[in-house]
Amino acid sequence: MAVYTDITETELSVFLTGYDLGELRSYRGIAEGSENSNFVLHTGKGEFILTLYEKRVEEADLPFFLGLMQHLALKGITCPLPVARSDGSLIGRLAGRPAAIITFLEGIWPRRPTAPQCREVGKALAGMHLASADFTLSRPNALSVEGWRKLWAGARERSGEVDTGLKEEIDRDFELFAHAWPADLPSGVIHADLFPDNVFFLGDKLSGLIDFYFACNDFYAYDVATCLNAWCFEKDGAFNITKGAALLSGYESVRPLSGREKDALPVLARGSALRFTLTRLYDWLTIPDGALVQKRDPMEFVRRWRFHRQVVSATEYGLIPA
Amino acid sequence: MAVYTDITETELSVFLTGYDLGELRSYRGIAEGSENSNFVLHTGKGEFILTLYEKRVEEADLPFFLGLMQHLALKGITCPLPVARSDGSLIGRLAGRPAAIITFLEGIWPRRPTAPQCREVGKALAGMHLASADFTLSRPNALSVEGWRKLWAGARERSGEVDTGLKEEIDRDFELFAHAWPADLPSGVIHADLFPDNVFFLGDKLSGLIDFYFACNDFYAYDVATCLNAWCFEKDGAFNITKGAALLSGYESVRPLSGREKDALPVLARGSALRFTLTRLYDWLTIPDGALVQKRDPMEFVRRWRFHRQVVSATEYGLIPA
Numbered sequence: 001m002a003v004y005t006d007i008t009e010t011e012l013s014v015f016l017t018g019y020d021l022g023e024l025r026s027y028r029g030i031a032e033g034s035e036n037s038n039f040v041l042h043t044g045k046g047e048f049i050l051t052l053y054e055k056r057v058e059e060a061d062l063p064f065f066l067g068l069m070q071h072l073a074l075k076g077i078t079c080p081l082p083v084a085r086s087d088g089s090l091i092g093r094l095a096g097r098p099a100a101i102i103t104f105l106e107g108i109w110p111r112r113p114t115a116p117q118c119r120e121v122g123k124a125l126a127g128m129h130l131a132s133a134d135f136t137l138s139r140p141n142a143l144s145v146e147g148w149r150k151l152w153a154g155a156r157e158r159s160g161e162v163d164t165g166l167k168e169e170i171d172r173d174f175e176l177f178a179h180a181w182p183a184d185l186p187s188g189v190i191h192a193d194l195f196p197d198n199v200f201f202l203g204d205k206l207s208g209l210i211d212f213y214f215a216c217n218d219f220y221a222y223d224v225a226t227c228l229n230a231w232c233f234e235k236d237g238a239f240n241i242t243k244g245a246a247l248l249s250g251y252e253s254v255r256p257l258s259g260r261e262k263d264a265l266p267v268l269a270r271g272s273a274l275r276f277t278l279t280r281l282y283d284w285l286t287i288p289d290g291a292l293v294q295k296r297d298p299m300e301f302v303r304r305w306r307f308h309r310q311v312v313s314a315t316e317y318g319l320i321p322a
Numbered sequence: 323m324a325v326y327t328d329i330t331e332t333e334l335s336v337f338l339t340g341y342d343l344g345e346l347r348s349y350r351g352i353a354e355g356s357e358n359s360n361f362v363l364h365t366g367k368g369e370f371i372l373t374l375y376e377k378r379v380e381e382a383d384l385p386f387f388l389g390l391m392q393h394l395a396l397k398g399i400t401c402p403l404p405v406a407r408s409d410g411s412l413i414g415r416l417a418g419r420p421a422a423i424i425t426f427l428e429g430i431w432p433r434r435p436t437a438p439q440c441r442e443v444g445k446a447l448a449g450m451h452l453a454s455a456d457f458t459l460s461r462p463n464a465l466s467v468e469g470w471r472k473l474w475a476g477a478r479e480r481s482g483e484v485d486t487g488l489k490e491e492i493d494r495d496f497e498l499f500a501h502a503w504p505a506d507l508p509s510g511v512i513h514a515d516l517f518p519d520n521v522f523f524l525g526d527k528l529s530g531l532i533d534f535y536f537a538c539n540d541f542y543a544y545d546v547a548t549c550l551n552a553w554c555f556e557k558d559g560a561f562n563i564t565k566g567a568a569l570l571s572g573y574e575s576v577r578p579l580s581g582r583e584k585d586a587l588p589v590l591a592r593g594s595a596l597r598f599t600l601t602r603l604y605d606w607l608t609i610p611d612g613a614l615v616q617k618r619d620p621m622e623f624v625r626r627w628r629f630h631r632q633v634v635s636a637t638e639y640g641l642i643p644a
Contacts, residue, residue, distance in 0.1 A: 029353035
């Protein structure tokens with residue numbers, strides 16, 4: 001959410017000699033993006049986003065992330081298209097960091113998503129799941145149950161600072177997941193972080209999906225569950241079943257969920273809420289005040305997680321029973 | 323250097339009904355600007371900068387700042403042109419804050435200014451001084467000697483935390499300024515903050531001056547002195563006389579300095595370096611860690627200030643003796 005690395009015109013001009021983008025006209029750091037440095041770049045060929053990958057992104061994962069964007073964009077999914085270098089590669093080096101240029105997408109991410117926007121996101125998510133089915137690279141989900149255990153090991157002892165009783169409460173979920181986490185649902189490439197700030201709209205029309213830097217292989221229904229967490233809760237913490245129904249029916253209009261996927265939604269949504277609780281909790285307890293990385297309140301997801309712990313059936317999310 | 327206030331599409335769309343700019347296509351927060359929230363805005367009419375003025379800018383000063391930009395732009399100075407609202411005004415309200423839209427300028431601010439760029443800045447500064455001569459509004463310089471005294475009163479006791487002996491050293495300069503600060507040099511509207519990040523270039527050609535939010539009425543030569551501080555010191559703290567000579571000769575090619583202005587340059591440069599020392603010192607000691615406002619090392623300007631305290635004649639800055 002900041003520019004971690006500034007670059008000089010000289011460095012950038014040298015970097016751009018590896019591309020066929022015309023002359024450099026301007027670059028401005030933007031206050032968006034997950035944990036990388038991002039710039040809006042103007043060249044003789046138009047407007048682009050330049051990203052420098054900071055250390056939270058594994059360099060070995062970049063061919064997966066950029067290859068996926070390229071694969072999806074070429075299949076007509078509205079997402080940024082990585083610009084190929086003259087030698088055909090998608091990744092260069094700038095200021096000592098891996099760096100890439102992707103196309104600029106018009107659109108606005110919704111600060112207060114509406115039900116029609118939830119429906120559009122559901123459709124786009126399903127479209128992405130179908131379009132990535134023949135993408136040949138894969139990447140395990142580092143933030144599934146085993147990854148959560150590692151985060152929890154680093155945050156457990158001090159979790160009481162955030163909410164009393166959280167330690168025992170989360171311990172119990174890990175016991176549950178040890179036997180009740182699904183093992184063989186339909187799976188493939190998922191976005192894994194499709195929050196509103198990663199989806200652009202022009203009015204109610206979806207104009208782009210961005211930020212594929214958590215994408216990985218996992219259950220499609222887990223991606224749906226994450227979207228329920230990301231899109232269908234109000235600021236006061238209440239689940240909005242109208243938005244849930246819109247998101248799920250949008251998804252199913254493109255890729256229907258199987259009975260087993262539907263049955264698994266509550267536990268997947270519960271796990272997904274715990275995943276965001278744990279990353280936020282870990283950051284909250286370990287990142288020093290004053291660091292550039294923005295720390296977000298873990299309690300926002302603790303509340304979602306507690307909601308899902310009460311859910312018995314996916315109909316409570318607005319799913320129409322078959 | 324961050325986005326302090328986020329805005330919703332709804333708020334922004336309502337705000338834009340006050341302008342003739344076509345439909346909203348995107349807005350992205352940018353990690354630049356002094357102490358305001360800035361967005362790159364795309365509309366049907368092109369690309370603009372949207373600024374929300376945060377509390378460090380006095381709302382009563384906005385007609386001066388925006389009127390000055392308009393005055394300069396219409397006189398051919400390459401600076402942003404404020405976009406007038408349908409009712410002719412330059413300032414609206416957005417998210418509870420005063421807000422304005424200005425044109426987007428292409429160009430890149432130099433991370434490592436060259437001597438030819440220093441010359442261009444000198445010329446542009448003189449051009450701005452001439453072009454603002456018939457601007458009818460005025461604004462006293464809140465950050466001249468009396469303003470420094472107020473900052474010093476808030477930082478003096480703890481200044482030893484930054485450098486031992488600084489207290490007595492700065493006290494002595496205030497005694498000097500009480501009788502040796504110039505009283506009646508040629509004056510008018512000055513930029514007062516023309517650092518490299520406020521000047522855009524395309525190659526060595528200057529393409530824009532931005533950020534007029536410290537502009538005020540004061541001695542023209544004080545603005546020149548501030549540019550010497552801002553442009554002509556190397557990262558290691560050494561003054562680069564080649565750059566100084568380039569800046570001064572560039573300035574004088576458009577507006578020659580009088581003998582009294584030249585004689586005053588050392589004390590003005592010393593005062594200017596103290597001004598940036600004091601604002602940085604004050605922020606350093608009073609802004610809590612973790613605040614979004616970026617705190618910068620006061621010692622960078624303490625060293626410049628100490629340099630100027632040794633200077634006897636403006637020829638030491640590279641001024642060619644008449």
